Amino acid sequence: AQKITQTQPGMFVQEKEAVTLDCTYDTSDQSYGLFWYKQPSSGEMIFLIYQGSYDEQNATEGRYSLNFQKARKSANLVISASQLGDSAMYFCAMRDLLGGYNKLIFGAGTRLAVHP
Amino acid sequence: DGGITQSPKYLFRKEGQNVTLSCEQNLNHDAMYWYRQDPGQGLRLIYYSQIVNDFQKGDIAEGYSVSREKKESFPLTVTSAQKNPTAFYLCASSIDSGNSPLHFGNGTRLTVT
Numbered sequence: 001a002q003k004i005t006q007t008q009p010g011m012f013v014q015e016k017e018a019v020t021l022d023c024t025y026d027t028s029d030q031s032y033g034l035f036w037y038k039q040p041s042s043g044e045m046i047f048l049i050y051q052g053s054y055d056e057q058n059a060t061e062g063r064y065s066l067n068f069q070k071a072r073k074s075a076n077l078v079i080s081a082s083q084l085g086d087s088a089m090y091f092c093a094m095r096d097l098l099g100g101y102n103k104l105i106f107g108a109g110t111r112l113a114v115h116p
Numbered sequence: 117d118g119g120i121t122q123s124p125k126y127l128f129r130k131e132g133q134n135v136t137l138s139c140e141q142n143l144n145h146d147a148m149y150w151y152r153q154d155p156g157q158g159l160r161l162i163y164y165s166q167i168v169n170d171f172q173k174g175d176i177a178e179g180y181s182v183s184r185e186k187k188e189s190f191p192l193t194v195t196s197a198q199k200n201p202t203a204f205y206l207c208a209s210s211i212d213s214g215n216s217p218l219h220f221g222n223g224t225r226l227t228v229t
Contacts (some may be wrong), residue, residue, distance in 0.1 A: 004158075033215055043204060045159075045220035052215060091158055095215075103149065103174065104218055106158040 002027045002096050004107035011112050013082045020067070021077040021110045023092030029053075033095035034075040035104065036066065040088045048090075051075055082114045118143045122207050122221035129201075129228050137192045137224045139207035145219070146212040148190040152176060153204040153223075162205075165190055166212065194226065201228045 003026040013019040025034065036048040051059045051066045059066040067076040079086055089111050093104045120141045129135045141148065147166050151159040161174030165184040179198025184190055190209075194201045204225050208218040 006158075035217055043206075043223045043225075045206060045208070045218075047217040047219070050215065050217060093159075103161055103164050105161070106151075108158045109156075 002029070002032075002094060002105055004092050004094050004105055006092055006107035006110050008110045009108075011110055013079075013112065013114055015084060015114055015116050016081055018078060018080045019082055019112065021079070021090050021092075021112065023075045023077065023107060025073050025075060025092075025094050027073075027094065027096075034066070034068070035093040035095070036064070036075075036077045037091045037093060037106075038086075038088045039091065039109070045091075049077070079112075084114050084116060087112060087114045120207055120209055120219055120221035122205075122224050125222065125224060127224055127226045129226070131228055132196045133228075134196060135194050135201075135226065135228075137194065137205055137207075137226070139190045139192065139221060140188055141190075141207075141209045141219075141221075142188060143209055143219060144187075145209035146187070147210045148184065149208040149210075149218060150174075150180070150182065150190070150192045151206045151208065153206060159206060162192065194228075201226060 005024045032053045034051045038046045049061045049064045051068045063080045065078045089109045091109045092107045123138045149164040150162040160176050163182040165171035181193045206223045207221045210216045210218045
């Protein structure tokens with residue numbers, strides 16, 4: 001069965017510094033996708049970044065980048081120049097292709113707190 | 117603007133009552149999903165639907181039911197058979213493609229006492 005593991009329940013970072021949120025995954029599929037979402041205290045889920053298993057370059061979206069190490073099955077999110085508004089829960093997710101249906105499975109999340 | 121609308125935002129019910137959570141999308145997405153989130157935890161899949169009149173159980177479908185009579189709508193009924201219904205429920209939709217992200221509604225917080 002496919003699984004996502006986020007080992008950091010909580011992280012602290014100083015404003016303007018960079019932070020890495022860890023994500024490891026387990027799958028026997030050769031083709032899969034990895035996603036990161038942000039969930040502020042209001043509850044909505046905000047899509048941040050996507051990495052495909054066959055993508056040769058690490059994905060980047062503004063201040064977000066994904067450190068993809070396929071052999072180690074890790075897909076860590078790097079946030080550069082942290083801002084107070086980055087304080088939120090962050091979830092790593094993987095696309096599970098099962099019977100032709102595309103569903104996402106999620107990790108338990110990491111709560112990030114950005115301090116001034 | 118296109119998006120996903122979940123209503124109501126907060127819902128209170130007495131134990132033993134069925135309750136239906138609404139989810140409507142105007143993104144013209146084929147696939148729709150219901151997830152449950154408990155405090156401090158990740159999202160767990162309840163049901164998902166790829167096309168109208170078709171849906172599949174997720175990892176925690178017991179005590180829940182859904183319908184997909186229209187492409188835009190995917191209501192979730194929490195039945196009295198659900199042992200611990202108090203939770204945050206999120207509806208999502210996506211294009212029928214492996215690379216496409218899920219777009220989420222703002223969620224419904226259900227409290228059953």
